[in-house]
Amino acid sequence: MKKRLFPFVFICVLFCAVLCGCTRYELTEFFALDTFVTITAEKPNGDVLKKAEKLVKDYEDKLSVTKDGSEIKRLNESGTLTLSEEVAALMKLSLSACERTDGALDITVYPLVKAWGFTVGEKKVPSSEELSSLLPLVGYENVTVTGNAFTLENGTELDLGAVAKGYITDKLVKLFKENDVKNALISLGGNVYVAGKYGGRDWNVGIKSPFGDGKAFCGVKLSDKAVVTSGQYQRFFEENGKVYGHIIDPATGVPVDNEFSSVTVIGENGFWCDALSTALFVMGKDKALEFYGEHGDFDFILIMKDGSVAISEGIKDAFSLADENTPLTVIKRSDKN
Template identity: 30%
Template sequence: MKFLFPVLIGLVLISACQSNENKLITIEGEAQGTTWHISYISKDGINFKQAIDSILKDIDLSLSTYVPVSIISRINNNEPDIRVDPYFIDVFNKSMEVSQRTGGLFDVTVGPLINAWGFGFSKKANIDSTRIDSILQYVDYKMLKLDGNILIKEKKDVKLDFNAIAQGYSVDVLALYLEKRGIKNYLVELGGELIAKGKKNTENWKAGIDHPIQNTSSERKLEAIIELDNRALCTSGNYRKFYEENGKRYAHILDPRTGFPARQNILSASVLADDAMTADAYATAFMVMGLERSKQFLEENKDLNLEVFFIYDENNTWKTFTSESLKNKLKQVN
């Protein structure tokens, strides 16, 4: 068995001209098992890296299952009298909202499945239908309820995993911090999830979307460049995080209904939304839905103000689908 876990980025920032009147500040670091990059226009040149690092550590202490003393880890371990914090409440409420909208195709109780398949912090278990059925009895977002700052689990073996939404949320938190410090023109990126506000000089910020090359190399190729206009952009894909066993490839995005990796025709789902937390969650949900159901969902949920760029497989040929409103802001490279 061979595990292949390259970092899923999916996006690369595209440069624009720098203003002579204001300073372009660029800071970067590591957090949540990946990297982050922030660019912003500042008149006084203040560097916010120390504050950003501190915020990201606080978020991990709330939402990371990889931190044993985090709030989510302590809840998963059924420790008594755990009070959740505002970070947890924000992510939980959005998760429940997306779960309800998608009929459970997005579900933060998939934690035990993720670990069983070897995509979490546990080694892969021996998987068969009996094993999956034994886990599925604890996979259902409806078994969770937030009462004030106390999370109630219907079954003690229900375990949460916010990995499909936490990075997007972290981007939103960092963006809000910059805005509170008077920064109006910025781009925040963490692990490929990003949000942009204002402009870089006189141009909108831009980002590139990777071509979903399904191999084990570090080769990257751009599929498209998107012009961001005060929007968040998040990408989910099965092509850079998977493992192979007995000649079969198993991807990390799981279908909460079956307990098995989602086997749909979308290879990469890029979603634009007003905030990165929303974009992040729906990017994962669309990977589970597949192309036709995703298109139907977008038509029936126009109030969400989502725009998408899908790369999908049709009869072993890669094709793309772009929201009509996004076409004048997107340029395909190939």
């Protein structure tokens, strides 16, 4: 009798053990950072999602260029300010990003952005006089740092919009880890971080088509990665038949107009992916691939205006196209060295 009973008891014990693996996902969505935030977490304890929402909104209060009381706004208005530890750290990180990308990413490009009417005011094409008067203001070397005190020279102004979302996703991931949440999906208006897995499999991340047809152009299966896309297909205006996007080239003062329709950067750090996606978009194809050759610690998906796409070899196996006929190039890092 005992020998017959044992297997069934064993099964019952195992069943209970497996049952403890039961899982549920919770979702929170809200407006913040001038965009729509979606956070899905597996087995979030108690108020982790509320803490996440608070984290995002706190950063918005500190980093916004338009909200009164934000440290960045105060710095822009007074020209010099001692920043809080947190914001100072982000500032220093951002400046190093500007340096690393040789100015393709430039957090002081705000005066130009304002001139084109993106952020506040009417969108318009500035006159060439206006542009030439503003260009000297732009340049991250206009920011001087002593400890946590920052000074803006030459009337330059800051906007951390190109890096803030990525930075915040990193903080959210850290919050989740501290609260025992291993699997989560964070999307700050399309600025994505996928932590862990979804039901045991990698997260399936789609890249929006920049050609205006509302579907995903391609997708990548990922785990524990940040995915950030830069493009001008959503925020732009038309004047006299020409299209002007919202990403201004800090060197020329005009919106970027090169082979890229969108640039997606994939990596382990949200801040760097955010910074690089803007920087590579500004650099254009040749310089971007050169940069990859030198610094290749990330993956990318470059969608060209002609509809073709180039990807780094690291994501080759996890990558899929919506349309099998899209011309695809896989770039090896060694080619570019």
